Amino acid sequence: MEYLIGIQGPDFVLVAADNVAASSIIQMKHDYDKMFKLSEKILLLCVGEAGDTVQFAEYIQKNVQLYKMRNGYELSPAAAANFTRKNLADYLRSRTPYHVNLLLAGYDDTDGPGLFYMDYLSSLAKAPFAAHGYGRFILNLPSFTVRLIDKEGIHDLEKLTLGAK
Amino acid sequence: MALEDICSFNDTPVYHKWSSASAFEGTASSFHMTDYYSIGSRRPKTCETTCDVPLHFFIPALPNSAPFDRRHSSPFSPADHSVTVHRPFPLSHGTTTLGFAFQGGVIAAADTRASAGGLVACPAVHKVTPIHSHLVVTSSGSGADCMLWERILTREIRLYQLRHRQRLSIRGTAKLLSFMLHPFKGTDVCVALTLCGWDKEVGGTGCAKRSQDSSSLTGNSSSAAVSRQDVTAAVCSASPNSGPKVIYVCSDGARLQGDIISVGSGSPYAYGVLDRGLRWNLSKEEAISLAREAVFRATHRDAYSGNSVDLFHITAQGWKQRQREDLKEEYYRDMERKAKIVEERKRVTEVKAPK
Numbered sequence: 339m340e341y342l343i344g345i346q347g348p349d350f351v352l353v354a355a356d357n358v359a360a361s362s363i364i365q366m367k368h369d370y371d372k373m374f375k376l377s378e379k380i381l382l383l384c385v386g387e388a389g390d391t392v393q394f395a396e397y398i399q400k401n402v403q404l405y406k407m408r409n410g411y412e413l414s415p416a417a418a419a420n421f422t423r424k425n426l427a428d429y430l431r432s433r434t435p436y437h438v439n440l441l442l443a444g445y446d447d448t449d450g451p452g453l454f455y456m457d458y459l460s461s462l463a464k465a466p467f468a469a470h471g472y473g474r475f476i477l478n479l480p481s482f483t484v485r486l487i488d489k490e491g492i493h494d495l496e497k498l499t500l501g502a503k
Numbered sequence: 504m505a506l507e508d509i510c511s512f513n514d515t516p517v518y519h520k521w522s523s524a525s526a527f528e529g530t531a532s533s534f535h536m537t538d539y540y541s542i543g544s545r546r547p548k549t550c551e552t553t554c555d556v557p558l559h560f561f562i563p564a565l566p567n568s569a570p571f572d573r574r575h576s577s578p579f580s581p582a583d584h585s586v587t588v589h590r591p592f593p594l595s596h597g598t599t600t601l602g603f604a605f606q607g608g609v610i611a612a613a614d615t616r617a618s619a620g621g622l623v624a625c626p627a628v629h630k631v632t633p634i635h636s637h638l639v640v641t642s643s644g645s646g647a648d649c650m651l652w653e654r655i656l657t658r659e660i661r662l663y664q665l666r667h668r669q670r671l672s673i674r675g676t677a678k679l680l681s682f683m684l685h686p687f688k689g690t691d692v693c694v695a696l697t698l699c700g701w702d703k704e705v706g707g708t709g710c711a712k713r714s715q716d717s718s719s720l721t722g723n724s725s726s727a728a729v730s731r732q733d734v735t736a737a738v739c740s741a742s743p744n745s746g747p748k749v750i751y752v753c754s755d756g757a758r759l760q761g762d763i764i765s766v767g768s769g770s771p772y773a774y775g776v777l778d779r780g781l782r783w784n785l786s787k788e789e790a791i792s793l794a795r796e797a798v799f800r801a802t803h804r805d806a807y808s809g810n811s812v813d814l815f816h817i818t819a820q821g822w823k824q825r826q827r828e829d830l831k832e833e834y835y836r837d838m839e840r841k842a843k844i845v846e847e848r849k850r851v852t853e854v855k856a857p858k
Contacts, residue, residue, distance in 0.1 A: 359759055364770060366751065367761050389681065389688055389756010434689070 340385035341471035342372070344441045346453045351443040353453075355383050356471075376402040377412045379445045382422070385470055386438035386458060394436045398422050415444025419454035419462060426460035439470040597807020599769030599798055600630055600641035602699040603777060604747035604762050607787045608818035611699035612794040613641045614769070614802050615811040615827065626810040627827075634660060636821040638673060638700035643766040644693040644754070652694050656680055673700045673748040674760065681758045694754040695766045701817050704745040747817070769801030769808040776800050791816065791825065799833050 344353040359370035374382040374395040380402070384395040398421070406412050413421070419442045429435050435458070442454040455461075455468035468474075481499040485492055600613035613630035616623055631641045632653050640656070642649035659679060663671045671679065677698050684694060751759045751766065763781060765773040776797040785793065795812055802809040814825040 359757075361753075361757065364765075364774065366764065367759050370759070387756070388753065389685060389758070392758060393685060393756060 339471050340372070341469070341473050342383045342385055342439070342441050343467075343469040343473055344383070344443050344453045344455075345467045346443075346451050346465075349445075349451060351445065351451045351453050353381060353383055353441060353443045355385070361388075374399050376418055376442075376444075377406065379412070380415050380418050381443045382418075383441040383443070384438055385440075386436075390436045390438050394425070394438050395440075398425065414446045414449070415442060415452045415454065416446065416449070416464075418442060418444065419452075419456065419464075423456055423460050423462040426456065426458070430460050441468055441470065597769075597805070598630060598643045598767035599765070599773050599801035599805060599808040600643050600697060600767050601763070601765040601770070601773050601777065601794060601797055602641055602697045602749045603764070603781060603790075603794070604699075604749050605781070605785045605790050606783050607785070607790060608701060608816055609639075609699045609747040609749060610790050610794045611639045611641050611697070611815040611817065612798050613643075613813050614798055614808040614830075615813060616802075616807065616809045617646055618807045623809075629813065631813045631815050633815075633822055634676075634698075634700075635664075635670065637670075637703065637817060637819075638676065638698060639815045639817055639822050641697045641699065641766070643695040643697075645691075648692050648694045648754070649696065652680070652684070652696070655683065656696075659683070670703065672702050672744065673698055673750060674702075676700075677750040677752050677758055677760070680752045681756065684752070684754045685756060687754060688756050692754045694752075696752050697764045697766055698748070698750045698752065699815070699817055700748055701819055701821075702745045702748055703819070765797070767801075767805075767808065769798075769805035772801040772804050773797040787816065795828070795833070799830050799837075802830055803834070 340358070341356045342353070343355075344351060346352075353373070355372040357367075357369050357371070358365050359367040372383055372385060372391075374384060376382050376399050382395055382398060384391045398418075401421070402413050402418055422440065422442060426436060426438070437458045439458055440454075440456040442456065443452070444454075445451050453465055453468055455463045455465050455470075457470070481497050483497055484495040486495055487493075597616065597618040598614060600611075602609060602611045611631050615626065615628050615630065617625040617628040628646065630643070630649075631639055633639050634653070634657050638660075640653055642653065656676070656679075660671055660676060663679075680696065680698075684692070749761055749764050751757065751761070751764045763774070763777050765777065777793065780793045780796070791814060794814055798808075798812045802812075809830065811827045811829045813827055816823050816825070
């Protein structure tokens, strides 16, 4: 399944996506890029239904670039995220909703780093960490208990918690 | 074009169709057309200036579109029910097609069986069709849809060439096709085309020296093959704007560029053979025999692929078609080979046994 993850740091956002483009059971490409550069400081990660992802992401990408050409300055990440969400919402109750899950990561010169989670029902949330795919379940869990089994038996290791440090 | 007559394009002017289409609340086509304008494709601008039918090709014959209704004067059925013609047989996309790029160009191959459920409807179908001198398309999915869309693509590419005095690149062709198919997403249109072609260089920059990178892709190229490659180093490997291209376009909306693409029910078997034997540094004969072997193995195991294999080889000079080969011969040769191996093994064990 397609997987996106994003983590916001003090002055950066780190995002990663898998590279597989699959068609039912066949992996057709192992080097597929799911990130779309909206501007110098904004990145859109997009997964979902086959044609919808590229069509929607490219539409957003071109519109953000058009904004810069028209107005001379770039959209902020929050504005870009809201623009994206509005488009998703507009198409949601049409005959052709876009089934895409998105992460928008950007750096605003005044507000700092920002990570925005959007899903196909056009929800939008600014979050310090977010993921799409099977990985999102792992991110929701606050901590992990770890045990090690070796020839001596079962050992309890230190609990892993998210963001403890 | 004859096709236009059948699809009744010439019955009414398109803008009239436009306004009548949009008058029917909820026709899928009119809604999608506005998407196109807002998506801002460059096409409408040029079309408006150079011809009077801006989105002529966007409204091929839908089963319940307005012109049909008016012509047959049947009660109008709203298009949003997406009533489609029911097929008399279940559709299974039985085929094996493949395309891959290597140092000597692009190979496109496919079997020739058209199946309708469990029936072999036709054992000698053309699944690989030339679009222009440097582009060939392999088709999979519904045979009728593929034939129609190949013709539409040929027409649009030719129109582009006439309007702009240069040929559209393969990537541009794939994008154009993908955009044309987008309105039909969610309907029963089932088209999975692999565009295999060679882009001519536009600028004078020539081939990027990607032969180093591409041989690292292959991993197990022998030194002998590498030295052969150096001799023909003028070949363009997959640089962004020229050279061999294999792009997969599907009616679901997927558009994938890659070095190896195989589509159809026999594609898992073909991928197995190709992933094992494919290197960038193959010679033309090796590549052709690899493609034949891949299709043969797929037709051997897949019930919906079979009969013969069509092979096209595309280079900077254009496409060349190999003669269609009946895979029955290949099967008998394979059986003989296996029989020989069994005999050999028996002889060896008999020699050992008397001890």
